[in-house]
Amino acid sequence: MTEPTTEVRPPPTHRRRWITLVAAAVAAVLGAGVVLWAPWASDDTASEGVGTGTGSAPDAPVSGPADATPPKVDSAALVAAVPDEQVAKIDPVRLADGVVPPTNRWYSGLVFGDQPQPVFAEPLSFGLTDSGFTLGLPKPVVSEKAVVAPHVPAVTVDAGAASARVSAADPVSVTVDLLDTSGAVLGHVVLAEGSPFVSFTAEQDVTLVSSVTGGSFEAGSDGAAIADAGDSQWGLVGGKSDSGSTTLGKGESASWYALPPKASAAAKKALATAAADPVTGVDVSYGVGDDVARTTLTYKTAGGSPTAYVTMPHHRDGDQPDRKDCDLGAYPSVYGDLELCAGSQLTSYAPAVPASSELDLDGITADQKAAIVDALKADVTATPAFPSDTYFGGKALNRAASLVVLGEQLGADDVVADLKKKTVEQLEEWGDPQGCTQRDARCVVYDKTARSAIGLTPSFGSDELNDHHFHYGYILAAAGLLTQDDPALAKKLAPVMNLLGQDIAAAKPSSELPQLRSFDPYAGHSWASGTSPFADGNNQESSSEAVNAWNGLGLWAQASGQKDLQTEATWLASTEASTAKAYWTNPDLSDLESFDHTILSLNWGGKRDYATWFSPDPNAILAIQLIPMGPVQTYLAAGVDPDQIRASVKEATPSGYGVQFGDYLLMYSALAGADDAAAAWKEATGLPDTSIDDGSSRAAMLAFIASARAHPTAGR
16 A cells, blocks of 8 residues: 555555466457446547557567457546546646546656656666756665665756656656747657667757766767766667767657666667667557466557567566567566567466455365354454445445355355345445535545546545555445345446446546556556655555455456456456565565565565555564455465465564454465465464454454365465
8 A cells, every 4th residue: 555645654454377378279258248337438538548559560469368358438427427526635747738647657756746756667767857857777776674776867868948747648658748948848758667768759959968977978889879877888879969969850859778787789789779769658458368367568669660678577477478589688677687678569478367256165164164154143243333434444345245245155144134234235325426415425526637536535645546446446346246146236336336447447548537547567566656756666565455456346347247347357456466476475586685574565666675654563564465365365375385475474473363464364374275274273263353454354264264274275
């Protein structure tokens, strides 16, 4: 989760089975369908969309699942269903008119705040100055609790600009206008995640002055000017350069790039050639098969020529495509080496994680079932009043709905009948489109300035656009769980639930909502801060709540008959689950010799921490990667060495499980194997109530552990 910028957050009371991909064999894709109970689209989306974009100069045809069809939704009709009220606390000061505020992006820091913040595009870092911009090649420094690689300018480009504004954006790339004193556009700067290039295309005749720390750009081979900045070497292609000055006429471009350490002649030539045709944007497509989810990024260039890109470790995990052109070197990063590839199309895969609504309880013993039912009775009785904000209110709804589903699964319908009624009533209150005309809590408005759906009772900076996917994921999950066999209720809830889903996961851009607000298709995970007012870039803490968000979206899509949305949700959950393990709970620490922990719990653009926003305690640092430990959280053990789970739990529980989030830690320990689950069951039966999070329950904990014992997952 991400902090509001003005207050301190209190503590919440709150198989990896890689498939050998044979392209022709993976044909089963979740079917296309229409959006039920959501208005049909008027096709007013922007040009850069998800799903069918082809980009320029594509590489070989994409293997694996075919492109999915993005959900077709009329966003204007969705937002018109709820009151329009300006409640968001954001100020997009460097944004062109007509551009949807790009919150929750890796580059949000360029747009918001009195001063722009550095951003991390991988492999480069970028910062705006009063008259231009700076570029850096972050160099990781490892300590006991962190991996840090801040923006250290190596190249400074002075364009004589007086101001800057973001004029175009997609989930992977951003375009920044540099303006003169009259407000006229001098030119456009484009940077994209995964691209080693930053380009400037002139809108009028302009002279750029490029200075390099400790050196200068000198004419080199392959048509590029080269500069040595000490720790890094840089190239510059385009325009007419003389003694550090580059002259561009209208429509001409210049591109800067860092050379990978010890760059080969082939790498230098490839980069110089690709730099001559600047990247203009990035198209995203995805596909979902029975076993895998695919992400494909196509880097578009102005002239249609092939470009170059870098891969993060998760792009290379498991059975990925054979990248024959990825031998050009590698750049350092806090996430590991970024391999440099020639081409325009980056495709990666993740094991499919379809929406999960209940545990597999086949095989649990009669005694276990009896104990779970007994706990269920107590949990239902102890259910407090539902909170009013989107986070704790959402958690409470999900807890209650999960108890209802568990009770019905165990044949204890009578035990959960009253709770079901109360929870449905609460959902209907949240789902009333005009609820905010009658009350100031448990309702949703649309802020047309922020272009976002916002609950009137904020928490953790939700009115700063923080954490929307965490909050709305819980509400969507509860709605999905309780409408599985109730289409009438689903239809009643649809206006608000569809709006919440589109707020965090609109597959295509519109004038009302941004494309994929929270999810970063290149990084493979979400960003939680709305405005990202940090020098280390954006961040995400609770990787598990992010997976829970897409699982909740999938449950709602399934219950409401939205097949295209269900496919999208599976893609999101699958990719986020893969990176949650790769970068948070099961990271490769082989090159981080000084790092002294088993997980990295708070990941940023420019650093990675063993920490949380709210507690220094090891139990909290691990548990925030586990919450809410619902059925989907079995992904945490798939393909993971059981010893990694054991080591992480041991580090988190030096004094035992009688701590905050002790329930989640026991549930995670049970995923290490049948014997571990047996030990966890014994501990769980005596766990104090104070160690059970308000978003969970003793019955849910016992059921999870019993299921894990009957169906071990780790390592598969």
